[in-house]
Amino acid sequence: MRDQTIFALSSGAGKAGIAVIRVSGPESLLTLGRLTGLTSPTVRRAHRVKITKPETMEIIDDGLALFFPAPNSFTGEDVVEIHLHGSRAVLKETSSLLIQDPNVRLAEPGEFTRRAFDNGKLDLTAAEGLADLVNAETSAQRRQAQRQFRGELANLYGDWRERLVSAIALFEAEIDFSDEDLPSDLRDQVDKVVEKLEAEISSHLSDSTRGRLVRDGFYIAIVGPPNAGKSSLLNRLAHRDAAIVSEKAGTTRDVIEVHLDLGGYAVILADTAGLRDASGGIEIEGVARSLERANSADLRLAVFDGSKWPELDAATLEVVAGGNTLSLVNKTDLGFDPKKNHKNSTPLLGVSAKTGEGLDELLVKLTNDISERCQLSADPTITKTRYITALKECVASLEQYKSATLAELAAEDLRLAARSIGRITGQVNVEEVLGLIFKDFCIGK
Ligand SMILES: Nc1nc2c(ncn2[C@@H]2O[C@H](COP(=O)(O)OP(=O)(O)O)[C@@H](O)[C@H]2O)c(=O)[nH]1
Numbered sequence: 001m002r003d004q005t006i007f008a009l010s011s012g013a014g015k016a017g018i019a020v021i022r023v024s025g026p027e028s029l030l031t032l033g034r035l036t037g038l039t040s041p042t043v044r045r046a047h048r049v050k051i052t053k054p055e056t057m058e059i060i061d062d063g064l065a066l067f068f069p070a071p072n073s074f075t076g077e078d079v080v081e082i083h084l085h086g087s088r089a090v091l092k093e094t095s096s097l098l099i100q101d102p103n104v105r106l107a108e109p110g111e112f113t114r115r116a117f118d119n120g121k122l123d124l125t126a127a128e129g130l131a132d133l134v135n136a137e138t139s140a141q142r143r144q145a146q147r148q149f150r151g152e153l154a155n156l157y158g159d160w161r162e163r164l165v166s167a168i169a170l171f172e173a174e175i176d177f178s179d180e181d182l183p184s185d186l187r188d189q190v191d192k193v194v195e196k197l198e199a200e201i202s203s204h205l206s207d208s209t210r211g212r213l214v215r216d217g218f219y220i221a222i223v224g225p226p227n228a229g230k231s232s233l234l235n236r237l238a239h240r241d242a243a244i245v246s247e248k249a250g251t252t253r254d255v256i257e258v259h260l261d262l263g264g265y266a267v268i269l270a271d272t273a274g275l276r277d278a279s280g281g282i283e284i285e286g287v288a289r290s291l292e293r294a295n296s297a298d299l300r301l302a303v304f305d306g307s308k309w310p311e312l313d314a315a316t317l318e319v320v321a322g323g324n325t326l327s328l329v330n331k332t333d334l335g336f337d338p339k340k341n342h343k344n345s346t347p348l349l350g351v352s353a354k355t356g357e358g359l360d361e362l363l364v365k366l367t368n369d370i371s372e373r374c375q376l377s378a379d380p381t382i383t384k385t386r387y388i389t390a391l392k393e394c395v396a397s398l399e400q401y402k403s404a405t406l407a408e409l410a411a412e413d414l415r416l417a418a419r420s421i422g423r424i425t426g427q428v429n430v431e432e433v434l435g436l437i438f439k440d441f442c443i444g445k
């Protein structure tokens with residue numbers, strides 16, 4: 001229920017120096033009074049308070065409290081923040097006081113942000129930007145999420161929608177007042193708006209991978225024959241033993257993934273089973289999965305076995321021929337030179353997972369490649385498939401408009417186009433997408 005007052009621990013769970021409990025809703029100030037005795041705080045000012053058990057007057061903790069009156073708060077409602085010591089006991093006893101209070105209840109996941117959205121404090125793209133910001137692990141993810149949270153996409157999509165709505169208004173003025181065909185100059189005017197919009201949306205769509213690569217991470221699949229040292233290389237790059245290394249070929253059967261931060265970009269590095277003629281069912285499945293990962297990866301790292309030099313594995317060469325691959329020959333500690341006498345035209349980088357030789361050069365190459373493909377441009381970037389789907393629908397409706405001869409139908413196409421954009425920002429027809437978006441939030445946001 002919307003007018004219920006909610007509370008949640010807004011800082012992370014577990015032991016910490018400070019923890020923050022946030023309360024939002026009409027009873028916020030009264031709740032603060034019941035907990036601490038502070039009844040008329042100066043707005044947006046920190047006050048020293050003591051959380052006290054009402055029956056025994058025992059002080060649970062002392063901390064700070066702030067009051068943000070509606071509408072100038074995160075949720076747009078009255079909000080109170082209580083800063084306490086982040087001890088499990090303090091939080092447990094304070095929460096239990098709040099739980100016993102019939103005027104407040106524990107917030108559901110994402111409920112604070114949901115209220116902010118309902119009160120027009122942010123649009124859906126900004127809400128999603130906030131979720132991304134909370135989840136950001138690398139600096140590129142943080143930068144991108146912050147831009148979105150600040151309203152970069154909200155402004156862009158909002159502007160497109162407004163232009164469509166104005167075009168619809170022009171049409172409607174005509175449709176309402178006459179049964180005749182539209183004056184051709186009006187149609188020309190709207191045609192121009194549509195053409196310009198379509199060009200802008202198409203150009204925005206054409207750069208749709210960058211934002212998602214940053215947000216979801218750049219996926220690199222390590223492929224190569226068994227025993228080439230793929231698992232050793234992954235462990236070396238991850239600085240831990242994530243994958244099993246064995247002399248026995250075919251040890252890695254499933255796909256093992258580790259998360260890395262390369263130059264501020266999130267990277268998922270996947271170790272795969274060796275490419276070879278598999279004998280058993282599980283192994284065949286392993287090889288099939290390797291190829292599947294290799295195909296869908298943003299980059300493939302082909303690892304050849306240097307102990308076989310100058311022979312290069314045929315199945316791996318096939319993957320390399322598919323392009324988008326960085327080729328390595330591992331085990332340079334065995335004393336061969338990959339720059340010499342290889343028949344293959346692809347430049348090969350010599351590395352040793354054992355000694356670490358060549359890995360710095362590999363990391364530089366990888367980081368350059370990733371930053372080239374992920375670098376944020378000055379233009380707003382698409383971060384979600386949901387946006388792409390809606391924008392494509394919008395373009396389709398605009399195309400439809402162009403071939404519509406009847407004014408009513410043309411106006412309806414524009415309406416559909418505006419609705420597609422509205423679905424992204426949450427201006428229309430949003431109930432079905434709301435659940436999807438807010439379920440990714442954790443409690444306390
Ligand atoms: N000499 C040498 N041996 C290596 C190197 N990297 C891996 N190995 C060995 O090669 C064998 C296979 O390694 P592993 O990482 O399991 O290969 P994978 O089957 O490609 O995952 C193991 O015995 C490793 O110790 C290296 O750079 N130099």
Ligand SMILES: [Mg+2]
Pocket residue numbers: 230231232243244245251252271272273274
């Ligand atoms: Mg392996």
